[in-house]
Amino acid sequence: MLVDMQLDTFSEHLHFQAPLCPDNLFGHLIATAVPGVEEWRGGVYRRTLRLPCGFGIVALQPFPEHVACTLELSDSRDLASALDLCRFLLDLDADPFVVDAALSADPLLAPLVSAAPGRRVPRTVDGAEFAIRAVLGQQVSTKAARTHAARLVAAHGTPVGDLFLFPLSFDPADLAMPESRRRTMAALLGALESGLDLSPGADRAVAREWLSSLPGFGPWTVESILMRSLGDPDAFLPTDLGIRLAAEALGLPSTPAALVRRSEAWRPWRAYAVQHLWATGDHEVNRIPA
Template structure:
């Protein structure tokens, strides 16, 4: 989009917040870059350059605006709706892959050489993997500087910088302020960031409006597994399995943001934890594009207009989601919760939760691949499917992560006996984030379709759904929210009870 100068400049002139995260505006006369909705007077067109990312603007020597803080805007929705190599690489960079595995590890994940990948990223987003990772480290550091009282040495370590000097130099270069000045300014401008408990980091996750969070949080609450997840004090809470340890997150929705409280075993997992929470809540979606496209169907338009801005209830761990979908095949939500709770309690790693009742992180595929089938209290056919999937995930025969190829993952899943189109599409939708995934045979989808006068059988609905492309996953969410069901209730009517 950044290459369409007239479109971008009109967005800047109107201070349109819908385009925050799509591109940044760099002003040649000031050396500063802003988000499109920056409240300052729009610069003259001749003095403006547009870049696709903060990293690209920083690479050209521009500093982030102190007023609109463009590095803190929602992430670009473009990387979440595409399945090509650049989008896959961008999702992996956001997850911290460069800091953990280097550029070579990133390139291996997407099946390219480092040089090929650098050329592709440079051509499309204006920066190489290292520059993109550097911009992410700087944003993580800024969040910690402005919202916590952590010593700057801890901030530098948590953000992924290799030294205090590198941290100081980078913050000064990008923000035009020292870390001390940035913290002092934040205390005056925004007030001291709240701490919601001992050792809890409180972060504000920005969201594009409209944000219909009831269906999103209602779904997560209705399927919450005791010990792994819970609803407490108006927040959805769950454990996290992160590269350097475990964590606990508390997520509280608001119309224009989500308040995120994090407790981490290792602070250097902060950026990864934030990225996974954003994926869980689908916060980088472009709701305006979804609403515009789905409203073209007069049948679906009425449902969309009642609750625009739906998000997909996703996951913090693609492998966990896949295994939970298999556990939930052909059983009630309550039964799926019960089976999963027993599995988590028996094989998950213990987690200490001083502020609630969370007790375990979800077990890894490697751990589950070694268990006795007798430990699984469900039919033998589903035991076989579950264990085959765990072993395929553990051995790498099935690749499910934020940077995987959606279509290849579908093929790998469908090759496993007991996994059919419904399972593969739900995993693609909620686990991998494919915006066009469509579980046409889902009973809730078919029931809602029948109530709306749409085809009430999978084949006919699949044919009809082509008019919703490429947003069929969001059409699915709208169909689910058309039902009178607990997945649409936030706060929940009653807390789930387990035997």
């Protein structure tokens, strides 16, 4: 039990190259937050961290010129690693001028980029956690995915301060989901135990091939994990319903194969194009709550 452990506090400003559009960045993290692991309160996003030497909690608040970052760590040696994870989570090392210029070359994307320059890709601080959550969210709504994840945390989470670490080990047979998805989860957990690396520095080609070989892992799940866990800037989701609806509304091809061909012009920044296309819809992931 870690709930009573002493946590040392550190405060930093996370700087970035402006512009930065925080709407979808924090909006996505807030809308998909797992109760007990993450929270949004008073304009601050908080969540737990699993770190090389221990554990921690981070609080992040966006400002025009920086993101305020407060870290509570069980081991101060984790400070640099924790800051790196936070920067990765918020995609703060992206060069918005390069990305925006490339996407603006497409006349159908240019108005979206002009309206919200500096969009980043919301990522994760734990690749294995995100992969598990991706399986929990297959073929269900965002709300239902959060409910499944919250139940898993309540049953198996490890306390850290007033929050919990997301569990990476559990029996899939206990999950309230179809047997086919339990088999998918078991395959994922087995792969993670066997060495599947979903960290930011992992080999993306190896991870994509391994994930694609698992039962129940279609292109949408694989590419979502490559985008969020490994930070692949070119991950693309042509079968996503929101992407297809946005594409049709903009006059882009809406069938997956045709959209993939059209997206060749956006490479290697298709993950950022995904964010702009998603943002055309009226969904809570696209805005920060008032």
